[in-house]
Amino acid sequence: MSTQQEREGRTIRCLIAKVGLDGHDRGAHVIARAFRDAGFEVIYSGLHRAPDEIVQAAVQEDVDVLGISILSGAHNTLVPKIVDGLEEYGAFEDTLLLVGGIVPDEDREELRALGVAEIFGPGTPMEETIEFVEEHAPDNR
Template sequence: MSAEQAGRSIRCLVAKVGLDGHDRGAHVIARAFRDAGFEVIYSGLHNAPEEIVQAAVQEDVDVLGISILSGAHNTLVPKIMDGLEEYGAASDTLVLVGGVIPDEDRDGLEAEGVSAIFGPGTSIEETIEFVRENAPER
């Protein structure tokens, strides 16, 4: 059963990690999530992995959406996943990655605990539906 099925709103953190300054996609998805009825927190630009982990834990989010276009996903995403694990939050946080992720890197990110990867051209509706169906019940 998802969080939404349990009758509560889904709480999401949309985060930009590293030195990546391209935030249009993060803004679009944050607004779409808000319009879909989710509670949304946007991290702003240039966050260290540790800052994202702290925000996710402190805000007790159901969903962490990581937007990354810098090409550093194989370095930064595992640091975030390790941090969530350290705080005991990895098992009850749905982690999504959005950006240009090469096919050869997807399996590694999923092995780290990423639930889904959404690349360019993914419909907003598909992303919202995935969150609705998979956000953890707490």
């Protein structure tokens, strides 16, 4: 209860999204669980979602953090679509955008330029991700 009360009025809400065709969601599951155990509220999108669906979920659920898991290498196509969608609904500014998965170094700068706050590759310690979220989650409330 004490953790809960400390966080009261400021529970971090996250959407963990699997977008595109890749069907590997073990990593997304692990992250969702770790976030839950860190006291976050986690909404998991399920597999094979279209960018539109992710935008719809992020807007309706009013999440602080949108974590996109992409292992297919299609990040250069999918992430811009999501960013555009969030902008359309005025949700881009106050959503912390994270990408997890396999992103080649040469693509990282481009994703950052789009507004992705951080990119977490394989092997990132869970604590690092959680700390990053706790530190950078926007104070929308």
